[in-house]
Amino acid sequence: MDWDDSPEQAAFRAEVRAVIEQYLPGRYREGNGPDERAWEFDRKSDDAGARDAAVAWQQALSARGWVAPEWPKEYGGAGLSPNEQFVLNQEFAAAGAPPVGGSGVRLLGPTLIVHGTDEQKAKYLPPILQGEVAWAQGYSEPGSGSDLASLQTAARRDGDEWVVNGQKIWTSGAHTADAIFALVRTDPQAPKHRGISFLLIDNIKTPGLSVRPLIDMGEHHYFNETFFEDVRVPAGNLVGDENRGWYVAMTLLDFERSNIVAAVGARRTINELIEDIGAEGVTATSPVRLAIADRYIETEVMFNFSFRIISMQNRGVIPNYEASTSKLFASELNQRLALTASRAFGLAGTRCDDGSAAGRYTNMYVRMVPATIRGGTSEVQRNVIATRGLGLPRG
Ligand SMILES: Cc1cc2nc3c(=O)[nH]c(=O)nc-3n(C[C@H](O)[C@H](O)[C@H](O)COP(=O)(O)OP(=O)(O)OC[C@H]3O[C@@H](n4cnc5c(N)ncnc54)[C@H](O)[C@@H]3O)c2cc1C
Structure with a gap:
């Protein structure tokens, strides 16, 4: 090819x-x-x-x-x-x-294009493109991450409105977002996947909705806890059918996992690392050289995953377990790469974010820790590949 x-x-x-x-x-x-x-x-x-x-x-x-x-x-x-x-x-x-455009462009927009009504597309897509409305993603809850379908945040119908009560967690960027889409339980009696709906809460300042910061290990304010107390949302804000939101949610996750640019970032990091090693006069010891060669090979492999996804998208197919393969490999590669880079500088690699080259890579390593958790953990991706991709039975 x-x-x-x-x-x-x-x-x-x-x-x-x-x-x-x-x-x-x-x-x-x-x-x-x-x-x-x-x-x-x-x-x-x-x-x-x-x-x-x-x-x-x-x-x-x-x-x-x-x-x-x-x-x-x-x-x-x-x-x-x-x-x-x-x-x-x-x-x-x-x-x-x-x-x-954030999650609005990458996740919600493509999902609305597949599952939204004409009115929803006309109302919600333009402000995303104009940079006027940024969306946060309200999926995870304190007791529901990998087992997302066990979520408990409830929406009860009251006339022309849904009344939402519950809590989301790890809501990235909710503190700067203008709106949030959320998975809510609309039928507590139904089997867990069948009682969930996908709801657009188009004003994050709606009374009863509050956002509290969670500070990560890099001391950044990236994600939040989001609380809902009798939050009223118009009934027409469901995407897809009532109680069929799980399928909408999965379409969105397939978009989230189809990362076609990770290889580019990895190659850029390798190139910068090689330059930094030269500039700092670091002796690339044998293990460092071998590790960098391994990361180079893995980056080339990552390009192949990206091209596979691109070829599927060319055919109009939304990648499913292929997206999981790409997400899994890219996130683990980025962690290995940042660790390799940090170790290349020996003891200087224990500095973090102090303006030095070594400190930058160590900071990158810290920032990469969540990569194998977000959007579904590596274990979850392996489960998807094993069951949906390889047809192995669910345990
Ligand atoms: C940087 C970052 C940003 C995020 N942004 C958002 C966001 O904007 N919105 C949002 O809703 N969520 C967000 N999340 C949350 C993310 O989706 C969850 O953290 C993730 O789904 C894992 O859920 P959990 O944290 O509850 O872990 P758990 O599900 O409790 O998992 C704990 C451990 O058990 C393992 N495990 C669980 N089930 C299985 C299984 N069946 N087989 C094998 N191993 C298993 C997991 O792999 C993991 O190692 C974000 C997370 C991160 C790290």
């Missing part, structure tokens, strides 16, 4: 590079890899410079339909082919350019 750019792809790549060169704000250009939520956090930052950067980058992408490269044009996306999306994402990742 020839993976070199076709002439059209090469022309498109040049166009993307020119846009990055001209419009990417300076604060996103400095090393350390793109922070996937930089745009979301910047748009609500206390720092006016950060807010301006978020707006400027959003507008540069919006002018080209590149806020949602994968959405069809009829919904305001760029309608790019998966190959073009790959080129775009590759260039963004290589430049450190943050994606714009």
